[in-house]
Amino acid sequence: xxxxxxxxxxxxxxxxxxxxxxxxxxxxxxxxxxxxxxxxxxxxxxxxxxxxxxxxxxxxxxxxxxxxxxxxxxxxxxxxxxxxxxxxxxxxxxxxxxxxxxxxxxxxxxxxxxxxxxxxxxxxxxxxxxxxxxxxxxxxxxxxxxxxxxxxxxxxxxxxxxxxxxxxxxxxxxxxxxxxxxxxxxxxxxxxxxxxxxxxxxxxxxxxxxxxxxxxxxxxxxxxxxxxxxxxxxxxxxxxxxxxxxxxxxxxxxxxxxxxxxxxxxxxxxxxxxxxxxxxxxxxxxxxxxxxxxxxxxxxxxxxxxxxxxxxxxxxxxxxxxxxxxxxxxxxxxxxxxxxxxxxxxxxxxxxxxxxxxxxx
Amino acid sequence: xxxxxxxxxxxxxxxxxxxxxxxxxxxxxxxxxxxxxxxxxxxxxxxxxxxxxxxxxxxxxxxxxxxxxxxxxxxxxxxxxxxxxxxxxxxxxxxxxxxxxxxxxxxxxxxxxxxxxxxxxxxxxxxxxxxxxxxxxxxxxxxxxxxxxxxxxxxxxxxxxxxxxxxxxxxxxxxxxxxxxxxxxxxxxxxxxxxxxxxxxxxxxxxxxxxxxxxxxxxxxxxxxxxxxxxxxxxxxxxxxxxxxxxxxxxxxxxxxxxxxxxxxxxxxxxxxxxxxxxxxxxxxxxxxxxxxxxxxxxxxxxxxxxxxxxxxxxxxxxxxxxxxxxxxxxxxxxxxxxxxxxxxxxxxxxxxxxxxxxxxxxxxxxxxxxxxxxxxxxxxxxxxxxxxxxxxxx
Numbered sequence: 117x118x119x120x121x122x123x124x125x126x127x128x129x130x131x132x133x134x135x136x137x138x139x140x141x142x143x144x145x146x147x148x149x150x151x152x153x154x155x156x157x158x159x160x161x162x163x164x165x166x167x168x169x170x171x172x173x174x175x176x177x178x179x180x181x182x183x184x185x186x187x188x189x190x191x192x193x194x195x196x197x198x199x200x201x202x203x204x205x206x207x208x209x210x211x212x213x214x215x216x217x218x219x220x221x222x223x224x225x226x227x228x229x230x231x232x233x234x235x236x237x238x239x240x241x242x243x244x245x246x247x248x249x250x251x252x253x254x255x256x257x258x259x260x261x262x263x264x265x266x267x268x269x270x271x272x273x274x275x276x277x278x279x280x281x282x283x284x285x286x287x288x289x290x291x292x293x294x295x296x297x298x299x300x301x302x303x304x305x306x307x308x309x310x311x312x313x314x315x316x317x318x319x320x321x322x323x324x325x326x327x328x329x330x331x332x333x334x335x336x337x338x339x340x341x342x343x344x345x346x347x348x349x350x351x352x353x354x355x356x357x358x359x360x361x362x363x364x365x366x367x368x369x370x371x372x373x374x375x376x377x378x379x380x381x382x383x384x385x386x387x388x389x390x391x392x393x394x395x396x397x398x399x400x401x402x403x404x405x406x407x408x409x410x411x412x413x414x415x416x417x418x419x420x421x422x423x424x425x426x427x428x429x430x431x432x433x434x435x436x437x438x439x440x441x442x443x444x445x446x447x448x449x450x451x452x453x454x455x456x457x458x459x460x461x462x463x464x465x466x467x468x469x470x471x472x473x474x475x476x477x
Numbered sequence: 478x479x480x481x482x483x484x485x486x487x488x489x490x491x492x493x494x495x496x497x498x499x500x501x502x503x504x505x506x507x508x509x510x511x512x513x514x515x516x517x518x519x520x521x522x523x524x525x526x527x528x529x530x531x532x533x534x535x536x537x538x539x540x541x542x543x544x545x546x547x548x549x550x551x552x553x554x555x556x557x558x559x560x561x562x563x564x565x566x567x568x569x570x571x572x573x574x575x576x577x578x579x580x581x582x583x584x585x586x587x588x589x590x591x592x593x594x595x596x597x598x599x600x601x602x603x604x605x606x607x608x609x610x611x612x613x614x615x616x617x618x619x620x621x622x623x624x625x626x627x628x629x630x631x632x633x634x635x636x637x638x639x640x641x642x643x644x645x646x647x648x649x650x651x652x653x654x655x656x657x658x659x660x661x662x663x664x665x666x667x668x669x670x671x672x673x674x675x676x677x678x679x680x681x682x683x684x685x686x687x688x689x690x691x692x693x694x695x696x697x698x699x700x701x702x703x704x705x706x707x708x709x710x711x712x713x714x715x716x717x718x719x720x721x722x723x724x725x726x727x728x729x730x731x732x733x734x735x736x737x738x739x740x741x742x743x744x745x746x747x748x749x750x751x752x753x754x755x756x757x758x759x760x761x762x763x764x765x766x767x768x769x770x771x772x773x774x775x776x777x778x779x780x781x782x783x784x785x786x787x788x789x790x791x792x793x794x795x796x797x798x799x800x801x802x803x804x805x806x807x808x809x810x811x812x813x814x815x816x817x818x819x820x821x822x823x824x825x826x827x828x829x830x831x832x833x834x835x836x837x838x839x840x841x842x843x844x845x846x847x848x849x850x851x852x853x854x855x856x857x858x859x860x861x862x863x864x865x866x867x868x869x870x871x872x
């Protein structure tokens with residue numbers, strides 16, 4: 117069989133990519149993982165101390181609620197609240213810390229304080245997928261739009277498309293995401309009546325049975341529409357503008373002129389030479405952004421009553437549910453650290469000029 | 478320093494007095510136009526910020542006025558003086574005049590660059606609008622803080638909310654108060670806190686970045702570790718937790734808190750810049766000429782970074798405003814009226830989100846915040862041209 121040269125080229129390219137990826141991984145693995153573990157531990161300890169320094173504690177908050185609602189005396193309410201929760205506010209913080217650390221080693225995040233008997237891990241796993249789904253989808257859509265539109269704008273720069281999209285992108289980039297969310301509800305929903313807001317809030321129609329039924333999936337998509345649209349609108353401007361300037365910089369490179377001079381087709385130059393190189397800095401940023409997907413957007417989830425991890429975190433903070441807060445912060449810290457490692461590795465693998473390992477030449 | 482002051486009649490008098498200086502200099506140097514402009518500029522800034530605005534503006538206005546007619550006798554390209562006429566021992570007065578003229582020329586170049594970029598100029602106009610609104614607005618529109626009950630309720634209305642009308646251009650809020658007055662009075666504390674936070678961020682970042690780059694060793698590693706650490710924690714949730722810890726009696730603490738969470742990005746950039754600039758030929762040349770550390774830092778290194786630092790400050794201001802309004806929006810900080818963020822929070826909790834007649838209560842502060850932030854972002858375009866001569870030369 118006659119080997120086709122272009123396929124071979126692609127094969128050897130991907131093989132080389134894998135080789136670099138593997139080398140980058142093994143060269144660093146130990147050191148990077150250790151560093152990551154230390155960072156996660158530091159964040160965990162920091163937040164552990166911090167959240168216990170906040171005024172009031174879960175028992176007091178619950179006692180105040182009981183006083184408000186049942187007109188008991190504070191002491192009575194306090195003893196009732198204390199009996200309700202498996203948490204002793206008078207225990208020294210260092211003891212709590214050692215206890216927590218001991219459980220953490222066994223991958224046990226403990227029980228939620230305010231809803232006693234529910235493991236924090238279960239709670240997080242219940243909220244996490246919704247946030248990852250909505251924020252992650254928004255991130256992917258806006259990244260994809262940003263790459264293509266930004267490249268097109270750089271290619272036809274100075275044209276109508278460039279001017280119009282630059283203006284729109286600057287406006288979107290300039291406005292905070294919760295303002296966009298409020299404007300969507302106020303203008304599209306209330307003033308123009310284009311969207312049925314009441315039906316779009318929350319994360320799913322509560323009357324439907326969960327399951328892989330078409331109605332249920334449709335309901336999920338319908339309820340995720342507004343948050344995802346908001347995430348896209350709030351971030352797409354930044355991606356477009358970054359991609360545009362990155363592409364313009366790449367278009368001026370000498371290897372692009374050389375590729376044109378060799379008579380390569382316009383399309384091939386644009387995809388294989390310009391696009392890939394212009395995307396480099398954006399891929400790193402994407403990897404870093406993935407880390408923050410987990411934290412979600414606290415305010416957006418609050419506005420749309422989308423019960424994701426961000427909303428859960430705020431509820432935990434208000435109720436001073438130490439263990440739940442701790443768990444969420446831990447999960448976020450882990451994902452951020454891993455996303456940063458991913459960004460480093462990706463960058464090293466994609467751009468041979470930067471070897472993260474620094475060993476090989 | 479009281480940044481919270483508003484325009485006052487005494488400020489008008491102070492501004493007029495300050496304005497006399499550039500006016501008289503302008504008349505004596507036969508440049509009436511710039512002199513008059515200088516007078517107006519002093520009048521305006523004195524009016525807006527009393528002595529604090531009037532006195533610095535004297536210097537700037539005089540510099541611009543002088544720069545129109547000044548020729549440097551030592552400059553072989555500008556002066557027609559022969560070598561015998563040049564006095565190489567410069568007197569103090571001559572030095573001040575020369576410095577002022579240089580300053581004035583760069584101000585004029587900067588202003589021209591400011592106007593040239595259309596988007597940037599639009600942003601500048603937007604910021605100027607909000608500046609005028611919060612400084613001069615209170616003189617025209619008194620604060621309507623007391624709740625109204627029945628005196629303003631319309632026939633048959635269930636709530637006190639009202640849409641825009643001739644008497645109240647932006648309508649009434651849930652307590653029947655004039656929304657326009659809240660917009661006019663509610664921006665100042667927010668803007669001042671955000672600006673404080675942005676400036677503090679840059680100050681911390683530049684100082685730490687310079688130390689990390691110039692000292693190196695342990696301080697460098699320590700600061701990098703701290704920066705990494707802060708960048709790992711998600712900012713907003715952390716802020717929500719920290720908000721429970723600090724006192725908000727003084728908004729300055731909030732600004733400080735925001736700055737403490739925001740410095741790492743700029744600090745890394747400054748560190749990298751200083752490290753690379755230190756090795757440049759012209760900096761080495763300045764060292765070799767023994768020009769002294771102040772000269773090297775201020776004249777050789779800083780101009781390279783100033784564009785980046787200023788723009789980063791603007792983005793920090795934007796981020797700070799995002800965070801402050803967000804905190805108030807979630808009801809996580811005790812708040813004081815009037816404030817745009819509080820208007821959004823109250824509007825939402827009083828059900829203005831889903832009622833068409835009450836939309837103005839939410840829409841007004843939302844648009845105010847959005848337009849202010851948009852102006853900030855657009856303004857950076859002009860700033861890029863003002864501080865980056867390479868961009869200017871390209872046009």
